[in-house]
Amino acid sequence: MNIDKKLNEMEPKDTPLLVLGYVILGMFLLLPLTAQATDNEVNLVQQGDNLTVDILQAGYGNTIRNLNSTTTPAVLNGATMNVSLQQRGIYNDIGIWTSGSNQVLDTYIEGDYNEVFLDNHGDYGQLKADIIGDNNYAWLEQGTTNSNQYNQLQLYQAGDNHDAYIEALSGNSNSIDVWMGNGQDDNYVYVLTGSGSDSNNIRVWQGKHDDGTTDTDETGGHEAYWIVSGDSNNLASYQTDVNRGGGGGDYHHLANYIDGNYNAVEHIQKGKAGHDGFVDITGDSNTVDLYQRGNGGQKWADIVLDGNGHTVDVEQRGSQSATAAIDLTYGTGAYTFDLSQNVTSSAATYSITGICNTSGGCSVSVNQNN
Secondary structure, eight states: OOHHHHHHHOOGGGHHHHHHHHTEEOTTOBOOEEEOSSOEEEEOEEESSSEEEEEEEEEESOEEEOSSOTTSOEEEESSSEEEEEEEEEESOEEEEEEESSSEEEEEEEESSSOEEEEEEESSSOEEEEEEESSSOEEEEEEOSTTOOBSOEEEEEEESSSOEEEEEETTOBSOEEEEEEESSOBSOEEEEEEOTTOOSOEEEEEESOOSSSOOOOOOOBOOEEEEEEESSSOEEEEEEOOOOOTTOOOBOEEEEEEEESSSOEEEEEEESSSOEEEEEEEESSSOEEEEEEEOSSSOEEEEEEEESSSOEEEEEEESSSOEEEEEEEEEESSOOEEEEEEEOSSSOEEEEEEEEEOOTTOOEEEEEEEO
8 A cells, every 4th residue: 555545544543553663762863754656765863872773664765864865874873772674675775874882783685786884983883784685785884983992793695796895994892794605606895994903803704614614506706805904803704615516607816905913814715716815914923824725726825924923824725726925025023934735636836035034043834745
């Protein structure tokens, strides 16, 4: 039934039910609502603490945006919020900008060609987006104002051809977890932390594994990029397409750019096509573990470290060729480097550049098996 017709037919006693249908509760909440057969719009601007919002939209072309402009994010100002947003359909759009601590923004989208923008400024917040379908886009951001500490950014995208941008600027002790999986290909994720972002935990999974498992039929072609600035961060990326029952597919690409000290980087790529892996670190006492395994294409690793006291471990396994290029050029402090290449049918090559200026020397170990 058309919403305008339903409004005209409602009795006064029905009005509370209409309000509860949108469940928009909070201080100073302004909620005009318009709807058409194919487009439902929820536009809001809110001020005040202790807000609870629960919205479900189903259909085509739904939006949750700003009161004054449906092209800009809805604005929620205040502490201790619990916002739950659901959309089911295609070409739907969520845009939320919040300021305040102890906020939970939880979104669920089911369908294709949908967009989610969640931007929170504060401490102890949670940004969550679960997206099921194809050709979807997600932007999750923890901004620089209001300290930006102890936040959680969690994204799950199931399907094909997803794009994601994840940002935690200049904040400490944040947790980022991105999973693109459950049978998909050609997905892209970009993760950024600004200057002075310390003690963060970052996980990027494309196809899942190590070892959250998930072993569905995928065709690969995943890309992930990090740019991380700060100290004592724990960073891990996993790419896989173990089954690839349908054949074909493209190689994986993973690039990590890090500026800081005492960071731990885990970089694991598995699957039946090729793997490109790149790690570039400026700083001291960083640890890198890079593992590539697969039988369907070339494994290539390029690691450049500028600083002292690094520990680097590279392992490449499987048929087809393997290439590793390692640059440890600034060695006034001791470094440790281990390389293992185990390929069954093709050549394995490597190049190592290093300068070691310590009296105790540096450690380099190379093992090839083919």
